[in-house]
Structure formats: structure tokens, C-alpha cells
Amino acid sequence: MIDLKEQMMDPLLETGLIETRRHFFSRTAGGIGTAALASLVNPELFAADKATTGMPGLPHFAPKAKRVIYLFMSGAPSQLDMWDYKPKMKEYYNKDLPDSIRNGQRITTMTSGQKRFPVAPSIFKFKQHGAHGAWVSELLPHTAKMVEDLAVIKTVNTEAINHDPAITYIQTGSQLPGRPSAGAWMSYGLGSMNDNLPAFTVLHSTVNGGFGGQALYSRLWGAGFLSNRHQGVSLRSTGDPVLYLSNPNGMSASMRRKMLDELGRLNNERFAEVGDPEIQTRISQYEMAYRMQTSVPELTDISGESKATLEMYGPEVKKPGTFAANCLLARRLAERGVRFTQIFIRQWDQHGNLPKDIRRQCGIVDRPSWALVQDLKQRGMLDDTLVIWGGEFGRTIYCQGGLSNKNYGRDHHPRCYTKWMAGAGIKGGIVYGETDDFSYNVTDKPVHIHDLNATILHQFGVDHERLTYRHQGRDFRLTDVHGKVVTDLLA
């Protein structure tokens, strides 16, 4: 294996790089200032500088967050059984949801045909935790221990009532396909903080060894109309972690290195002939690909993690692809300067048998979520790493299907649900917003998903109204034409 440094010493390549930089400067000298210039230049040519290469003028102000780890609970977890404690509902067991609460709001066609909307109180026990007395159910014993680090937002809301539009909405700011995802916006606006891993990575979690549950779509981490270099790269737990990473069978690392050296030489020669700077870029992209071939396996190799760390995440941490393993991997990605990591875990769509299924899901996510925050904290990284937990909408107080005192199901509920955030300048130890007794409507401090996205961008020093991209004659942004930063959440 030839070291990267050695490669950079390659006289021909080096000449090419210098030559290109020199061309660039000579062509633009006097045109624009050097500061703007640095941000215009192709990042990889300055890989050694580790320059961030976002848009000029960004961040708009001093950022609190350098990176985000977004734990996405796909399928929509029930806020009623974890966070939004509604003791009064005991009295309403099997009574109809009052019309005054529903107030004619639309509901999905899965339950709109139901004759009754009987209230299903949560069967789970709630206790208060932390100095501020946040209510958390027994389903989340580990998470409950860290409520003083969390801003629990009970009033997140959206308009979409079905999974595909709702998850597309929260991820891209639009219910319809075609817009860039939040991670892509960040990669576009703020650039990359490292030179051998993607700026935006996506991890998928198994549940009991399989996937299943509501579908996900590559648009959820897609770049929409932005350059596709900003789209999320899935790190896979089976096969190559990054697609096409491994050399083919029978091709040794030294054969690969030789091939790349000669490829660089031939490409350079062509550059001298035809003068196309694109060739220089391609040479450097091959070098980055080569660096990824070594850095990614190192990333996924957790043999160096301490016993204490592994223990914290729980026994599943050693099984690649589990939520626990992904949480640890997310921390390792964060350490290596990956700006946006999103972990998806599915199977929260509990229309029936909710008590049993939610217990399983919480059993999977509770401890690793807690461990991740502790791990970041112990390493001093929570100060500039934003952790977000939650799904695309919430669930109804009324029962879908058969109701008993042991079993029930819940339909989709967009009007209020709970998410939490921690770290990177988010105020810990608060429970934000209030909902009515039925967890049906927001009664105080609503947080629309656009507000949430505006707040996330804000922590990165980005004014969500000013991170725009002109497409088809219009300046698009993540928050469409909406969104307000929720300043109450900021420390």
C-alpha cells in the first residue's frame, strides 16, 4: 500500500496540480478577491488544506453545530406512549373522541370509515425525570436518564397525513419528490469538513435482523436539483460499506496503485495536449477514491473501541447494521468530520398491536440513543454535535381497530408529535410546547416541521431564508417560503 503522501510527491501529478492552481490564479487575478476565490475553487484540488468549500458568505453567522446525527424513526412513533403524558385519558377509555377536539379535521381513509373514535389511553407508566420533571414513559428508561441534556419538543406538526408525502416533506421541505434533502442543503451550503469521506452519510438499521416497514426512498437523502455530489451516501452494513469500494477479486492493492499512477500520467499527458481542466479534476477524484478505499474500512473497524464504550451501546453494537452499531458508527463518522449523518430505523407504523410493537422498537433504540449522547459528551463532542430524534408525524389518541385494556392501535396524526434535540447550542432540560388533553391539537408553542428545519440550519450558522438555490427561475430553499427559528430552544 502506498501512502497518500507519497502519491502527492509524484512529480508529474504535483506539477499538474500546481499548474492548475497557477492557471486559475492567473486567469482570475484582479477579477475577484482571494477569499471568494478560495471558496470557488474545486475542493479536491485543495484537499491538503482541508478547506471547507461551501457557498461564499456561509456560514452566515457563527455556528454552534459542526455536525448533526439525526436518528430518524420512520413510520411515526406514538408520542402518546413515550412522551406526551395524558393522565386524564384514563377516564376517557373507550369513550368517543369529542367532536370539539377533532373539529372536522381530516383523517386518513384508513380510519375515516370507522363509526367510532374510541379513546385509547396509553397503557404505559409515566414518571417524571430530571430537575425539570419531564414526563417519560417506562418504554425509555435510558433516554429518561438524560432528559437534562434534551430539549423535548411536544408540538412538532405537519400537514401530511401519509408516510410517503410526510417523510418527503420533513426531509426536503416539500411533500412531492424533486427537492434536495436537508443533508444535501448542508453539503451544498457548508461544504465538506474532510477529504476522504462524503459530507452526508445515511445508515439503515435492521430490526430483528431484517428491514421491512414503511418504505424509504433515495429522494429522502437525494440532492434534488442540486448537484448530485451533495446527495447522501449510504454506508452499508453488508458488502462494500460504500458502493464499489473494493477492488475486484484478483486485483491486488499494488496493481491498483500502479494502474492509478499510470492513469494519472496518461491523463496528465492528455491535459497537456488539450488543456481541459476537467481532466485535472478527474485525476484528483481518482485520488480521493483511492483514499476512500483505505479510510472507509478503517472507519467501520470498531476493534479499537474500548470495552466501556461498547458496553454502553449494548450487546447489539457488534452486529453490523443494527441501530446500536449504527449509533456507534455515527459517532465515528462525526469524529472524522462527516457533517450530516442520518440513521433510519423503520417499523414504527403501529396501526394495530401497538403496545407489543412499540416495546420492541423502544428496546432497540432507547439504549443506543442514550449511549450516543453520552459518548459524544464524554469526548467533548456534544458541544458542537446536534443530535435529533423523531419521526415524520405522530399517532392518534383514538384507537384504530379493536380496543382493549391491553391492546390497541393508532392511526397517523400530523397535528402534534414529539421529537427531541440535544447538543450544539440546544437548551437541555426543557420540555417545549403543550398539547391538549388528547394530544390532538397544539395549545401552546407550535413547532412546524419547517420551523424545526429552520432551527437546525440556524445551529449551523445558516439563515434558512438565505440558503437558496435558483432553479427554474425561482430561488428554492429547504423551508420553502415558511419556517421560523425556534429561539426558545436555543441555549
Added chain:
Amino acid sequence: MTRVYSLETSRIGRMTIRHTISLFFVALCIPGVSPAAEGDVNFSRDILPLLSDNCFKCHGPDAANRKAKLRFDKHEASLQEIEDGRAIIFAGKSAQSELYGRITAEDPDDRMPPSDTGKTLSQKEIELIRKWIDGGAEWAGHWAFQPPVPREVPASVKDWRSSSPIDKFIHASLAGAGLSPQGPASKATLIRRVTLDLTGLPPTLKEIDDFLSDKSEQAYQRVVERLLGSKRYGEHMARFWLDAARYGDTHGLHLDNERSIWPYRDWVIDSFNSNQPFDRFTVEQLAGDLLPGSTLEQKVATGFNRCNVTTGEGGSIDDEYYMRYAVDRVETTSTVWLGLTAGCAACHDHKFDPLTQKEFYQLFSYYFSLTERAMDGNKLLPPPIVKAPTMSQREERKELTRQSAAITKEIDSLLANAGYKDPKPNEALGDLGEQERVWIDEQLPAGAKPQGNDSPPWKFVESPGHPVHSGKKSHTRVSTSDAITQHFFTEATDKLKITENSKLFTYVYLDPAKPPKTIQLQFNDGTWEHRATWGEDKAFHAGKHSPANHQMGKLPETGKWVRLEVPAKVVGLNPGAQLNGWAFTQVNGTVHWDKAGIVSRSLSQQQKRSQYAWEQFSAQDNYSGLPAEIQGALKVERGKRSAEQAGLVTRHFLRHVHPDTRGRIAKQLSKQKIISNKLAATEKNMPSSMIMEDRKQPRQAYVLERGQYTEKREKVSSEVPAWLAPPVKDAPANRLGLAQWLVQPSHPLTARVTINRFWQQFFGTGLVKTSEDFGVQGEHPSHPELLDWLAMDFVASNWDVKRFLAQIVLSSTYQQSSRITRAKLAADPENRLLARGPRFRLDAEIIRDQALAVSGLLVNTIGGKSVKPYQPAGLWKPVGFGGSNTSVFKQDKGEKLYRRSMYTFWKRTSPPPSMETFDAPNRETCQVRRARTNTPLQALVLMNDVQFVEAARKFAERVIHEGGAKIEDRAIFAFRTIVTRRPGDTELKTLARLFKEYLEQFKASPESAPKLLAVGESLRDQKLDANELAAWTMVTHLLLNLSETVTKG
């Protein structure tokens, strides 16, 4: 700088140095694009974009958000006088113009645009506005909304080679910018460029050599003609169109199941190959179904607007999706033909272009009356559809039908001579025989997929403890709520066939302590619309007494087993139907079920020997299942039938009913059986395709407040925005009228937008760079006169596409060398002025197809169902919905691995990764311009994707077989095959040296070569030495990774 914003906003801008600087320089240097530094102010080019960008948001076409009742998009409006001697715009006097006053105001409260908009005008821009006002404030409107006007072709410049009008226009602007054209590209480069551009594939060595040795004047023209006549041309052109049509092989939303609309894709290929004029191409896709006597092909063509993404997600509300589908179709139509971004006007009047919200919904109305359903049912073929047999299938069907008819004739004559006599010609029909078939007892039929509200969905219980009627088990369900609950199965492969007089039966036991309110049986023969209900009408389809909810009466007695029988007909199941599913549904209570199946009553064997007995039975059975002509004859009284009718009846009886006559025609029957099997197979293999079809009663469209489907405002009808072009006289108020409006020769946009996309295909950038946006916010054309000239010429040629493309590739502009000199790079980095030939990275599909072509793996079959070549294992699993039929990727084998990339199965929520990595769109929405990035993930694809490694080793086999005996000759062969030109000295030496070094390496580790040569599924040539082949594979692998290989130069 006026348009420096594009630095921040261009998707392509940040990718490469070239592009980065280029945007900067476009603004700076190109006469057609930037404001003239000195001299003329051109309103449309210089002023309107400033007004649009800075003012229109508050003072533009959008009436609802207009501030101070002031608009700058209309001339009269801005000239209004506001007080003595002052006007908003006082033509000739900036000092008396409020507009000028406000953009130069010192006081930040007065200054426009307001600071909170984040917009500012530069000194230079302010100066331009001043000049424009002082010069008379001439108003021309936006250029693209005026029909093209005849332009004079400029005279030739100096002694530059300028054979065509294109060249003369290009040269005129080059001369203006102080640039001169590059010399011609070498012949080797040129044939690669033009072959890739017209067919998407590289030229073969023979084609290269033929061209190089053809010294005649017409050599190049001959190549162009050959390429335009190649079937590969249609495939290549179709690929671009399919991006615009958002063609995919899955629904795109939620389950993202497979859908079948590839016959539409093949129609597009055919259409380009047969050079269908673009106006007809347009009309057929938008409204082929509405053409008088429309052909199958014209219907298939309307698949264009069925390609949009659709959903079948449970819980969705129909009206919301009817609205979304129509919006998508307006946006797509608008982007593709008008180059306008209509989507904005779904929520409010367009901010920049004069399209009002009402006009948007008038366009919307054209697409709001389709017979499609909002929920696509996740089906392969959501209606409306049409069976679209291929040409060969149609011929096959014709031939088989002919053969079958000949045999029928033979049988008829055999039976006519059989001398049949009815043994009981006058005997009344006695009792019928009865057959019972049990389908569900103890277990479910084969293949059944059980589902239900609980888990496990089906609960089989045993006695004691539970009542059981038959065998050891019954199945049961307990419910304590009034919600509908059920257990059921579908997809039984052992199906239950419905015949004459069939009755479906099951046994039921209602718990006397907890009786249900309702029980319901549902039967699935493809749909669930067959239900029988007992008790209160509280189950599915309550309130509707119909086959979909046939009310059988009161609940059966509780506390005992009762047999329920449902005549198949009352629930709409007719003879021939086959059940694959059965549901047991209840509202509240505890219910046990047991033994279920079917009872049919029909003739006994003995009765079947009497024609009269059969006739009586048929009459009782209301002649069900009989061909119409037999029914007709049977309905005529026995004595009154004509000889022909009598013969018909007897022949039918003998052939189909009588148990003994079949022996006499056994040979014919077995022949016919074979034919009918073949026919059935042909029919089964016939693809269908999704098409457009309007409802008989149009649905009323409304203006929707803020685009919300629930908030209807005034009614609107289907109309075109007349300010753009007048409606076509006597055109119908439907999609056909819309299409006719688009292709009328004087339409200002259709031809310009179309030829601009073609131009973009060849030169990398359109004459209007924003090929999707010709509106006020779009970029001004680099060569407005040329654009108009070409557009008019295109229409005058009867929209002849091949002629148009030939015009491009035959121009000397196109044939220039693409070498980039430093001076030209500085002057025009993005090559908008075309002082050199085009040079840019090839599209994803071409990169893969080229590798397949040079390796000899490429399979040339045109069209057909999409294929699934290699992709890394397990990609669909982590994203696919469990119930989706595309959650598991099953790779194809054999030839399907080597088809052109345009036939690769496109799962829209997880597109083929090697394509996506090279900027192929995901086909969820219309796209007319692809980005062209240069990323490390692309390098990894070319380095390690099985497809490319396999191509390298098959290419290496060709090198050894066809490249001659010497190493150098082989290297030359390899190099020429992939990049057309001969290698230079250093290149040749490098390749030869590399081969030798790799050969030594492979010899030193003998286990390596066989491994490398086993990558991919094609077999390796065992006669070749493994080490030598592997070493050449490394060389060809390198060649496939060359920058030059993935670049059109």
C-alpha cells in the same frame, strides 16, 4: 456584475474550475448575455431581467402580493403618472421617474429594493436603468413571448470556413468578441464525436478505417447519413426524451411497485427512428387517444403523461392525488414544450412570468378529467391501459387464429358426418347431479397468503374448548369493538372455479354469549367487490345493496353450526371466474368458521348424451358461458331453427358437451389444444401499456386557493393562455386542442424550446442555457438571432428532426477541434461562443454502453421489458416496503446483462446506482437538463463495478484475438478501439510497458489471474493464457478509466 448570483446558485458551477470561472465570464464577456458595457441598452436582455429579479416579487404579475398597486411587468402600468410632472417611469427623463428616484434613494426606508429582500442593485445596473429611461424607456416585452421573426443570415466572415447558416451566425458573434474559430478536429476525433452524438455508441474500428480512407468530399456526410439511418439513433434520442417524460419502471411513490409502460418507451424509439415530425410526435403523446380513429400506436404514445409518479398508499385521500397528478402533468407539459415553470402558479399568480393562477388551472383542467383512479392500487397496469402487442406478436396471433379456424372447419365436417341421434329427444330434464368442492378445511389452499387484523392473522382452534364442525379444527375471531375486523387470504394458486349455478358455502357458529352484529363473506377473483352480509349492515360497503355488499338477511341462529350458502351470481361472480382469496369479516362478537367451498349443479354423464337435455339445462342456466351465436340459435324454438342454426347447435353440443364424440375428433382436438395454448401464451406475453383516456362527463376544475385541493375558488374550463399564442380556431377544448395550440407554426415557444434542447445535446449547453426556463428569470440566449432562425427553419422544414440534427453536425462549428487554449479559456471558459468544438463528460448510459460495445458484450436487441443487469446486492432491501414487489432485486442472467442502459429497470426510489452516480436523474419528475459532475464515487464505479471489470476482460480477449501478434499492435488496437485516435509515442510505450509489468506480477502470483478473469458472468476464453489475458485486462481496464474515454472531445 449583474448576474454574479449565478455563482452562488449554479448547480454545475462549483464542479470544476472550468465551470466555476465560466459563469463569471459568461456574465463578463459574452455579448449576447451580459449587459452591453457601452452603447445600446436592450430592454429584453438588459432591463427586464433586472426588473424581474429585483422588483417583480412585489410589483409583478402576481396580483395577490402586489404592493402599492404597482407593476413593472406591464408597460402601461409603469408609465402611469403619479403627480405633476412625475411618473413611475417617465420616458426620456430619469430624474422625473419615481423608479429611478427610489433605486437611488439615500434614505434606506425609501430605497428599493428594500433591504430585507436581500436584493441590491449595483451601480452599473442602476446606470443601465438610467440609460434606458433617458433613452426613451422603450418597452419590448420578454423576448421569448414574441414569435420568432425572420433573421437575415450574416455574411461570411473573412475567409473562415462557413458553409452553413449556423456557422455564419456563430462566426459573426465570434468576430464581435475578437475570437476566431478553431481548426477542424482530426477525422479520428470527429467520427468518435459524431457517432457518440447520434447513436450513443462509439464507432467500430472498421467504421473508423472506412472514414479515414474515404478521401472524398462527401466522406463525412456519408457517415452522418449512415448514423441517422441506424436504429441506434432512435434509442439514443429516446433516452433524452425519457428524462423529460419522467419514464420509470415503478410507480415512484410509497410501495414503488413495478408498472408496465415500456411499450411507450419503445414507441418513442420507433418514432425517432421513423423520423416522425416533431409536431405529430407532440400531438400523439399529448392527445393520441383523441385523434379521430386513433391507432394503437397513437394510444400507446399517450403514455407520456401516464409516466408521472402515483401512489396506492393506504389512508390517502383521492381528491388530493387527483389534484397532484394534474399539477404534475401541467408542469411537465409546460417545461417540455413551453420552457416555462408553470408550477409556481398552482399557488398564486406567477411571480415573474405573466401566467396567472387562473390560467394555470385552465391548463390543469385539460388533465383533470382522466378515467384513471387516484389510487393506482399498486398494480402493474393501473387503468386505463391498452394491450400493445409487438409487431411479431400481432403476426403470430393472426397466423395461429388462421390455423385454428382451419381445424375447426375440419372438426365441423367430421361431426356433420357423425350421424348423431338424440336418444331422448322429447324427455323433460330430470334432477341434476351435484358436485361439492371443499376449499378451506383444516388448512388454507395452496399458495394462500394469510392476513388479518391480528397476529397471527388466522387463528385455527381445536375442540374441546372450541366448537368444531368438520375435522379437527375451526378458525375463529374475537372482537369487542364495533370496528370491522377480519381474517382473509389472497394469492391462492389452487384457485376455486365458478361454474353454472355455483353456490359458495361455509359453516358458521356464532357464540350465543357474544354474538356479532354483522358477519360478512368476501370473495376475491382479482377484486374484493363480491360480498355477502348477514345481520346489521355495518361491514364494508354498508348502505349499498349490490353485488359488492349483497344482504343475505338476519344473522344465523347462535349456538349451533349453520351452513351458509351464497349463490355466486348474487355477489357478481359469473361462470369462469376464479377465486384466489376469501375473507371472513365481522363486527363485534365471537365467531367460529369451518369448512368452506363451492357446490355446483350440472348435467350427469347420461344426461350429457342427450342434446335436448342439454338444451333445457342451458335455458335454465340462462345460456351462461355459451358463445353468442350458439345462444342466439338456442333461443330460437327447436322446430323453427334454420338448417344453419340447427347445425351450429348440434356441432357445439357434440364437440363440447357429449362425452363420447370427442374420440372421433381427438387428433384435431389435440392439435387445436396446442394451437390454443400457443395463442394463450402469445396473448399472455403481449404487453399492455398505460394510456390516457378522458371521462365521458368531464370533472369540474376550480382555481385552488394556495394550491390546496380542499379550497376551491371559481370554476374554470380547459383553456390555453392566449397571451402566449391565440387559441387555434375550432380546436376542441380538450388535450387535442392543447396539443394543436402548442404546435401551431407561430407559437413563440415550442420550436425554440425544442431545438434548444437538441442544441444542448450536441454542444453541452443550449443557446438558452436554462433550457427548462425560457421565462423572464431564464437566461437570455447567447445567440438570439440564430435561435430564431433555427426555430423558424425547423418549423418550415415540417418539424424534421433528422434534418435539423444533420444541420448541426454538418456545420463547421460542430466539427471544430475541441482543444482548449488558454486564451480562449480565459475569454469564454464555458464555450458559449463556440470558438472551439464541444468537449464534456459523456452521460451515464453512454459510458456503460461504450464499455459494453468495445468489449463485444453489447446485445443489440431493441425494446422490450426492462432488464436488471448487475447491481450490488441488497440495495433495495433497506428501503423497500415489505409488501412491495420491488423490495428484492433479482438480477437477470445472460443477454439481459448486456443490453443498452436505456433498458435498465428504473426503480424510481432507488435508481440503478452506477447510473445515478453519473448524474442520471431519478425520473421522479421531468428533467430536461442533466448536471455533469466529476466525483470520486464515479471513479469507484469505473474502477470496481463488475460491469466495467467484466467489460475490460472481454475487451482484452478481443485485443488478443483481433489486435495482431505483437504487443505494440495490440496496444494500438485497444487504444484505437476505445478512443479512436492512434496512441502517441509515450502512450504506446506506457501501455506496452504496463502490459509486461502486469504480466510479471500475475506470473508471480498465479492465483490472481483466474480470480480476476472470473469477474462477471460471461465465460472467459479458456484457450487464452490466464496471465496474459489478465495483464491485458489491466491495460484495457485502465483504458476504460481514461478521462478521454468518458469524455466527448
